[in-house]
Amino acid sequence: MMRTFKAYFKKEIIESIRQYRYVIIAIGIVFFAVSNPILMKMLPKILSNQMSADLSSLFVVTRRAALINHIGDLLEIGFLVIIFTLSSTLSDELISKKLVFPYSKGCSPAQMVVAKFIHHVLATSLIIVLGFIINYYYVNILITGDDVPFLSYMLSAVLVGVYFMFNIGMCMLFSSLFKKGFVAGLISIAVSYSLIPISGINAIKAYMPYRLISAATAFSIEGAVTAIITAAAVSTLFIALTCYRMSKAEVI
């Protein structure tokens, strides 16, 4: 029972270490966690040097604003790093015939997919939480005013983690469908970004995964429960479809 899950979970850890996947994702996330508060701190000075009039008083940077800005940066750059790092997780295994031995040993495709998904979500979530802690620390050192409680910010990290879980599930589905990881990554990003404007429609916005980001930037779970349930349900559907696809895939 669960032997494929255990074997693949361990294999994903070894692979992520040896192929610097953790390092790449950590750099993509932690870099902004550190650089964002520094840039926010320096922004008024940079602007005053660039402009003839002294407009620095218009750019008052508070802790809340810096934390919100970090979440925005994470979605723009960190998101790309995560998606492109994970987009070949199944396509590479299929195209390079690495699944021949595992499948011929009776490996369960469903357990393999679930092991990969849980590993990727856990690893990403942990690195996101670490990035939020580092960002919170630097924001509190460098910037003053308009405090946000630490636990509220950690709640935001969890909401962002759930949003990434939805995107990782979608990315894995595309990775099982397309031969090139790059294509799977591009389509995942295109779909994810196209959901943002749709999330503005009042009738459906409570259900849209992007609602999680709105809640994260408000440092509150209020109004996000439906989105959490939807994201979890759709992620489960993505993974179920991926399991089906991998059980039907000809691995050679």
Add this chain to the structure above:
Amino acid sequence: MLRVEGLKKSYKDFEVLKGIDFEVPKGCIYGFLGKNGAGKTTTMNILTGLIGFNGGNVFYDGKSFKDNKRSILSMIGYVPQDPVFYGYMNAYEYLKFIGGLSGMVELDIKRRSEEVLSIVGLKEAAKRKVGGYSGGMLQRFAIAVALFNRPKMLFLDEPTSSLDPQGRMEILSLIKELKEQGITVFFSTHILNDIERVCDQVTILDKGVVLVSDELKALKDKYIKPIYDIELEEPCEEVAAKIKSLEWVQNVVCHNTMMSVYVSDIEASKTKLLGIMADSGAAVISYSLRKSDLEDIFIRLVNSDENL
């Protein structure tokens, strides 16, 4: 051990396997012979659960493969033609991964790793990353992986085709050792010499159809017929075409000035062939009669319109 009944496989409109039947007895070395594109690898991939099939049935020890796939896969091993591993792992790590998939406990994995790496002679390289192995080492490691969960039946897809002569001999003697351990070996190849060296039974496949399936000895007794090897002074195409049209000549293989004439009626050939050669005006340098080997049988079968 393995029974294949009416196995069919199609890719869209292209029928790769057109309902093949054969049976592999327990404990034998079974050769699966055919030209490139005959359907050998497709058959191997079906029998090892890597791809599905469109018709027919496969039975292992009387159990249907369709209904008992996972339990059957736990008792077979497969060495693909071009084995691919997670190159960032070393041999121990990969075997541990495979052991985990096969449900083996930690202690058994360690002990078995040492055993299989000794069998294939890779103990000294076991701590090196698999991605750095040579072609021969990869092939041997693939056999170690296939043997890891103590399979009752081992499938080898052209295991010697990319190896040097010494590597080939090592793999063939390993195959013989596996038979002595009671493992049924099913291996595909287009190297006929390998089949003659180790196989007990042979199936010849061509264009998705089984041409013949029998014990190697019976096959030789049944099909071996004389062949005339004739060397001419000039290129032999013109003479070959003339001889090929004769009723008792089955095939003529021509290579520059050398010509092999496969005959279906030995008596007719004995009395007529030399005379026809003389009438054609060809200058004959040498003329000899030889008994055909498996290669000749193979050529005869795949070139004939109907089974012999």
